[in-house]
Amino acid sequence: MDVNxxxxxxxxxxxxxxxxxxxxxxxxxxxxxxxxHSGWAAIYDKTFNFTCSTYLILDLPKRSYNYxxxxxIAEGKNFESAEKIIFC
Amino acid sequence: xxxPFLLFVSIFVLPGLIVYFNKEIDLAKLIxxxxxxxxxxxxxxxxxxxxxxxxxxxxxxxxxxxxxxxxSLLVRYLLRKEEKRRKMKFDKWFLFLFALSFxxxxxxxxxxxxxxxxDVGRFGIISHAxxxxxxxxxxxxxxxxxxxxxxxxxxxxxxxxFEVVGIDPITFLSFLTFFFSSLYGLPVYLIAxxxxxxxxxxxxxxxxxxxxxxxxxxxxxGVFPYxxxxxxFLLLLYFLLEKKKDILILYASLIxxxxxxxxxxxxxxxFLMSMFILNPSTFSFLxxxxxxxxxPLFLLFFFPYFLKTNNALxxxxxxxxxxxxxxxxxxxxxxxLENLMKYILFSSPxxxxxxxxxxxxxxxxxxxxxxxxxxxxxxxxLLSLSFLFSFVILLILFNDMNFARSIWINWFFYSxxxxxxxxxxxxxxxxxxxxxxxxxxxxxxxxxxLSPTYHQGQVPWIVWKSFYDAIxxxxxxxxLNSTFLIDGGGAGCTGASASYGERIFPLTSRKIFYFSDxxxxxxxxxxxxxxxxxxxxxxxNPNNQEIINILKREYxxxxxxxxxxxxxxxxxLFNNSTFYKLVYENDDFRIFxxx
Numbered sequence: 001m002d003v004n005x006x007x008x009x010x011x012x013x014x015x016x017x018x019x020x021x022x023x024x025x026x027x028x029x030x031x032x033x034x035x036x037h038s039g040w041a042a043i044y045d046k047t048f049n050f051t052c053s054t055y056l057i058l059d060l061p062k063r064s065y066n067y068x069x070x071x072x073i074a075e076g077k078n079f080e081s082a083e084k085i086i087f088c
Numbered sequence: 089x090x091x092p093f094l095l096f097v098s099i100f101v102l103p104g105l106i107v108y109f110n111k112e113i114d115l116a117k118l119i120x121x122x123x124x125x126x127x128x129x130x131x132x133x134x135x136x137x138x139x140x141x142x143x144x145x146x147x148x149x150x151x152x153x154x155x156x157x158x159x160s161l162l163v164r165y166l167l168r169k170e171e172k173r174r175k176m177k178f179d180k181w182f183l184f185l186f187a188l189s190f191x192x193x194x195x196x197x198x199x200x201x202x203x204x205x206x207d208v209g210r211f212g213i214i215s216h217a218x219x220x221x222x223x224x225x226x227x228x229x230x231x232x233x234x235x236x237x238x239x240x241x242x243x244x245x246x247x248x249x250f251e252v253v254g255i256d257p258i259t260f261l262s263f264l265t266f267f268f269s270s271l272y273g274l275p276v277y278l279i280a281x282x283x284x285x286x287x288x289x290x291x292x293x294x295x296x297x298x299x300x301x302x303x304x305x306x307x308x309x310g311v312f313p314y315x316x317x318x319x320x321f322l323l324l325l326y327f328l329l330e331k332k333k334d335i336l337i338l339y340a341s342l343i344x345x346x347x348x349x350x351x352x353x354x355x356x357x358x359f360l361m362s363m364f365i366l367n368p369s370t371f372s373f374l375x376x377x378x379x380x381x382x383x384p385l386f387l388l389f390f391f392p393y394f395l396k397t398n399n400a401l402x403x404x405x406x407x408x409x410x411x412x413x414x415x416x417x418x419x420x421x422x423x424x425l426e427n428l429m430k431y432i433l434f435s436s437p438x439x440x441x442x443x444x445x446x447x448x449x450x451x452x453x454x455x456x457x458x459x460x461x462x463x464x465x466x467x468x469x470l471l472s473l474s475f476l477f478s479f480v481i482l483l484i485l486f487n488d489m490n491f492a493r494s495i496w497i498n499w500f501f502y503s504x505x506x507x508x509x510x511x512x513x514x515x516x517x518x519x520x521x522x523x524x525x526x527x528x529x530x531x532x533x534x535x536x537x538l539s540p541t542y543h544q545g546q547v548p549w550i551v552w553k554s555f556y557d558a559i560x561x562x563x564x565x566x567x568l569n570s571t572f573l574i575d576g577g578g579a580g581c582t583g584a585s586a587s588y589g590e591r592i593f594p595l596t597s598r599k600i601f602y603f604s605d606x607x608x609x610x611x612x613x614x615x616x617x618x619x620x621x622x623x624x625x626x627x628x629n630p631n632n633q634e635i636i637n638i639l640k641r642e643y644x645x646x647x648x649x650x651x652x653x654x655x656x657x658x659x660x661l662f663n664n665s666t667f668y669k670l671v672y673e674n675d676d677f678r679i680f681x682x683x
Contacts, residue, residue, distance in 0.1 A: 014629075026633075030408075032408070032411060032412070033416065034415065038584060038588075038653070038655045041576035041577055041578070041579055041583060041584045041656075042577055042579030042603070042605065042620050043617070043624050043627065044620065045579065045617055046194035046617060047617075061624070061627040061656060061658070063655065065655070065659065070415045072414055073411075074411045075623060079414040079423075081417075081418045083418045
């Protein structure tokens with residue numbers, strides 16, 4: 001799977017990202033998106049029903065800092081995951 | 089200070105000493121057996137008492153001590169064979185290095201006062217919640233989000249006892265880590281003595297304690313239950329190598345491993361396979377001793393604890409938790425083979441930091457295996473084969489973040505490898521001085537190098553004195569009903585507050601606004617996600633009145649706690665807001681009251 005985020009807005013308080021998540025197989029999967037700061041602590045955590053191509057809008061605090069977006073889906077016993085660093 | 093000391097001795101040393109004192113004449117073996125037996129017998133007595141008695145107070149401590157000593161006396165009576173007191177054997181160098189290890193670790197404990205990382209805060213929360221409830225139960229609400237949980241028993245059962253005698257769980261668990269770190273070389277010494285000789289055992293002891301101490305590395309950075317488990321893992325390995333018919337100590341070491349953490353056990357396979365290949369009848373002593381007869385006794389040790397926690401045993405296997413661990417291991421799975429090998433052979437178990445000392449360790453290990461192939465055939469073959477098998481297993485295990493820490497096993501091989509080559513005691517004394525002087529990681533002396541500097545957006549590498557100053561302010565200047573919004577929360581089956589704010593609860597009994605995401609706890613996931621959203625929104629805009637109202641009215645949040653490595657919560661934004669009043673400030677920490 002693949003995750004890509006494009007910054008669509010930035011002001012003194014936040015960055016707004018448009019993220020696209022593409023899975024290798026198509027279908028409806030249980031999936032989760034987590035954005036962490038400091039490697040371990042969550043600042044965004046949501047569960048979705050993914051299709052083969054899913055888009056989501058993310059608002060993150062502006063800190064001049066590298067966040068990590070992690071995406072994972074589960075299809076039965078098979079898992080897929082991807083991660084990307086996003087700067088705000 | 090006398091009560092905690094007596095309690096520590098009665099839990100961790102005394103029962104085993106009663107059983108083995110006259111039987112065991114080798115000091116190293118006596119210490120190893122005493123501690124191993126003490127852990128298992130106390131685990132049994134405490135979980136048994138908590139199942140029926142169910143009150144955590146001084147009476148429980150008294151009953152536990154009475155029961156564990158009674159059981160020990162009974163075991164001693166059943167095992168009695170040679171009652172004549174014989175002279176204890178020990179090497180002067182062994183005693184010197186052992187004492188030095190205690191001094192270094194105890195000094196480190198006094199110097200840092202606390203281990204770092206998030207886990208000690210997390211277990212501090214559990215311990216303090218149980219202590220405040222006055223009984224052991226897996227529902228930690230309203231102090232924590234966990235509605236039920238399962239974790240290994242020693243970490244859950246022992247800390248509340250020390251709270252009864254006035255020791256907070258952060259201090260107790262930190263002390264426990266440094267205590268076991270100072271003992272780490274003991275099983276390495278015993279194994280090297282068994283496979284080679286006293287001289288090589290002493291040098292391996294030195295290098296395991298002061299150059300390659302994985303227990304301190306893993307434990308100091310927070311993963312202390314696993315770290316203590318690996319100490320008992322090496323002891324189990326030694327007792328298996330001894331092939332004595334003292335099956336009780338085999339079971340006791342197995343119980344001790346699992347009582348802290350079960351993951352070290354996966355590394356038993358390389359050694360068992362190697363032992364079996366070298367001598368297929370190697371485990372016949374287990375059959376001759378009718379080991380299986382003690383299996384019901386083994387199960388009995390965990391039974392009361394499992395009865396209390398059985399409804400939470402399978403939480404880690406829930407789909408969302410499995411997915412969480414999988415996502416968290418994405419980096420590990422995407423490594424090239426070259427990088428994978430570098431991480432496995434030359435990096436530290438926690439943080440995966442590279443060290444030149446580990447390259448030297450591998451070179452010495454390979455060289456020693458070639459050099460001593462003829463003179464110590466069995467020992468060399470066993471270590472070489474085990475190293476190769478464990479390397480293959482590590483290539484597979486590294487894919488999983490939780491098992492990647494198993495790479496510590498290489499440090500065991502390296503310490504014996506260097507011990508085999510550098511066995512001259514006087515030369516080693518000079519090398520020890522060099523180790524102390526250079527303080528190169530992963531030597532325990534390198535932990536004196538940690539300074540209170542920090543990088544924005546990272547969990548701190550030290551607990552500052554200023555943190556305890558802020559804690560004292562909370563203790564003496566805020567109401568017991570206060571609730572603190574802290575920086576950070578859980579993700580990836582764990583959680584880490586960049587300000588160490590999760591320690592506020594175990595140290596002051598004030599509640600925190602936190603969100604835990606542990607793969608071994610059941611909690612309201614919708615509530616968890618709601619809290620993450622509230623935290624994100626207040627981080628973006630501390631003036632968001634709607635969010636402030638929810639925090640105040642629904643969660644009773646009265647204060648905001650921000651540390652030097654603020655990541656979500658920005659202290660400048662809170663400072664400039666009219667919704668908050670700065671009530672405490674030092675060089676690193678700020679506490680705001682919500683108006």
